[in-house]
Amino acid sequence: MRTLVVTAVSAERDAVAGAGAADVLVSGAGPAAAAARTAAVLAREAARGRPYGLVVSAGIGGGFAPAAPVGSVAVASEIVAADLGSETPGGSVPFASLAELGFGTAVHHPPRALARAAAEAAGAALGPVLTVSTATGTAERAALLARLHPGALVEAMEGFGVAEAAAVCGVPVLEVRAVSNAVGPRDRDAWRIPEALTALGVAFGAIVPVLDGWREHSDERH
C-alpha cells in the first residue's frame, strides 16, 4: 500500500523523509493549499493506476496546555475544522460549525486502530487535532477553542484540508503533529522549531513501520 505524507513546508518534509517516509508532498501552509495539492496528487496517481491507500498530514503545531507541551507529539483521533463556520452573537457558545450550519462535516475520523497503533508506537498522545485558518495569537482565543473542543491537543493549519481531499478521493487519513509552541499569545521567538522537527522525525521513525503494516480492511472504522 502506498502512503502519501503531506507537510506544509520543506523543513517538515525533510524531517519525515529522513525518518523513512517515502512519498512526501509539500503543500504550502493552510487548509486550502493543502486540500488542493493533496487532491491533485491523489487523483493523478489514481489515474495512473498507482493509487495511494493512506494520506498522512504531518508537521509541527501549537499545543494546548497542559496536555501537549512543547516537544511532545500528538496523533489525531479526530481532525476538526475549528474555525470554519460562523460567529454567533449571544448565547454561551459564540460559534456555529460548518456542520451546525448545515454545510457538511466539520470533523474527519482517522481509522481508529491505525491512530491508536501510531500513537502507541511513537509514545504520542491521542486526541482531537484542530485545523485553523488563523493561528491563535491570544489567550482569549486559546481559551475559546479549548472550551469549544474539550480534549483538543494541538492546532495546526493543514489537517482538515488534507482530510477533505482524502475523503473526496476515498482514501483514509491520519494526522501527526509535533508541538513547537504553546497555543496562546503570539510569541514567534518562543517557537522551538528545531526541537519539534526532531520530535517529528523520531515519531515518524516509529510510525512508518506501523503505516507499512496497516491494511484498511483490518480497521474497524475509517
Ligand SMILES: O=C(O)c1cccc(C(=O)CC[C@H]2O[C@@H](n3cnc4c(=O)[nH]cnc43)[C@H](O)[C@@H]2O)c1
Ligand atoms: O522557519 C522555519 O524554519 C520553519 C520550519 C518548519 C516549519 C515552519 C512553520 O512555520 C510551519 C508552519 C506550520 O506550522 C503549523 N503551526 C505551528 N504552530 C502553530 C500554531 O500555533 N497554530 C497554528 N499552526 C501552527 C501550521 O500547520 C503551519 O502551517 C517554519
